[in-house]
Amino acid sequence: MKQILILGAGMSGLCAARQLKNAGFKPILLDKGRGVGGRMATRRFEGGVFDHGAQFFTARSEEFRALLEEWRENNVAGEWFRGYPSPENDKPSDAHPRFRGESGMTGIAKWLARDLEVHSGEEIERLEFQNGRWTAFSQSGNTFEGDELILTAPVPQSLALLRNSGIKIPENDAKTLESLRYEPCFAVMANLAGPSQIAPPGALYINGEILWWLADNFQKGISPREGSVTVHSSGVWARAHYDEPQNEVGAALLQAAAPFLGAPFESFEVRRWRYSKPENPVEIGTFRLRSLNLSFAGDIFQGAKIEGAALSGLEAARKLGA
Numbered sequence: 001m002k003q004i005l006i007l008g009a010g011m012s013g014l015c016a017a018r019q020l021k022n023a024g025f026k027p028i029l030l031d032k033g034r035g036v037g038g039r040m041a042t043r044r045f046e047g048g049v050f051d052h053g054a055q056f057f058t059a060r061s062e063e064f065r066a067l068l069e070e071w072r073e074n075n076v077a078g079e080w081f082r083g084y085p086s087p088e089n090d091k092p093s094d095a096h097p098r099f100r101g102e103s104g105m106t107g108i109a110k111w112l113a114r115d116l117e118v119h120s121g122e123e124i125e126r127l128e129f130q131n132g133r134w135t136a137f138s139q140s141g142n143t144f145e146g147d148e149l150i151l152t153a154p155v156p157q158s159l160a161l162l163r164n165s166g167i168k169i170p171e172n173d174a175k176t177l178e179s180l181r182y183e184p185c186f187a188v189m190a191n192l193a194g195p196s197q198i199a200p201p202g203a204l205y206i207n208g209e210i211l212w213w214l215a216d217n218f219q220k221g222i223s224p225r226e227g228s229v230t231v232h233s234s235g236v237w238a239r240a241h242y243d244e245p246q247n248e249v250g251a252a253l254l255q256a257a258a259p260f261l262g263a264p265f266e267s268f269e270v271r272r273w274r275y276s277k278p279e280n281p282v283e284i285g286t287f288r289l290r291s292l293n294l295s296f297a298g299d300i301f302q303g304a305k306i307e308g309a310a311l312s313g314l315e316a317a318r319k320l321g322a
């Protein structure tokens with residue numbers, strides 16, 4: 001049975017693994033995070049539950065809609081709202097449905113990970129490719145072997161890992177991969193002293209110089225505590241303030257968001273995403289280097305979003321014969 005190492009148990013790695021497993025391969029997922037989901041991240045503190053990475057997703061392709069149907073049937077995902085509510089326009093911008101994980105975005109990843117071999121808390125720091133086989137060395141001291149390797153981390157991280165492992169990829173391929181860029185983003189998760197003033201459905205697309213997005217996780221239906229909000233910075237602001245102390249970043253973003261929130265905050269946490277959304281996605285599905293038994297997958301190879309990440313993972317699996 002062909003053993004496939006998949007680095008990253010986010011949407012693309014999980015979709016690749018399910019497809020491979022169904023086709024009779026043995027996928028092994030490795031992730032440095034405490035759990036699965038990657039940028040589909042849900043966090044709890046002081047009674048609040050917060051989606052602090054991806055907020056919602058759309059389903060435009062037949063293939064992804066079929067996955068979504070299965071998630072809906074199993075109460076893993078459901079519709080949150082249609083269109084984009086924005087401060088200038090209180091009517092939705094379009095009628096297109098936006099979906100959420102019923103218990104937060106990570107819930108979808110957890111459901112996808114059921115019955116898969118997942119090793120969480122394993123940060124891979126070195127790779128070796130010898131005699132047509134891959135070995136991944138984790139910081140914990142564990143090693144994992146495979147006939148093929150699929151890298152689904154943001155591409156700069158995957159390239160750094162290959163570089164640090166002394167693995168050379170052809171110059172032209174390296175150039176293409178090195179050109180791929182992502183925006184940073186700060187996410188502030190705040191518990192307010194009362195309900196937020198964000199209008200139903202609890203989402204506000206700001207798209208401003210400082211703020212990108214606000215969400216009320218109570219209205220979203222994932223948090224039992226009223227006034228548990230997520231505030232996302234713009235990419236430009238995150239770049240300009242990237243190295244500042246997180247408490248200052250959090251306070252500045254909450255101040256900018258105050259007119260929309262309506263209640264003071266009681267507590268907050270900040271998450272800094274170095275690689276949040278792809279800036280220049282390429283629509284190629286996956287990037288495969290046959291001579292190295294190596295594939296790259298992830299949102300940047302197909303549409304830059306959750307749907308694209310899923311489709312890229314499926315395509316990477318198909319390229320291996322699944």
Ligand SMILES: Cc1cc2nc3c(=O)[nH]c(=O)nc-3n(C[C@H](O)[C@H](O)[C@H](O)COP(=O)(O)OP(=O)(O)OC[C@H]3O[C@@H](n4cnc5c(N)ncnc54)[C@H](O)[C@@H]3O)c2cc1C
Binds near residue numbers: 011036
């Ligand atoms: C703030 C924010 C808001 C977003 N909003 C939306 C949205 O509203 N809608 C939408 O569709 N998309 C949104 N996105 C993008 C969406 O989250 C991604 O497109 C999607 O989740 C990417 O999935 P992926 O599997 O390609 O990558 P990831 O989810 O990044 O998975 C890669 C995995 O690799 C792991 N990893 C990395 N390096 C190592 C290592 N050395 N060893 C072991 N494991 C490693 C990571 O821990 C991670 O779990 C948002 C993202 C962010 C951060």
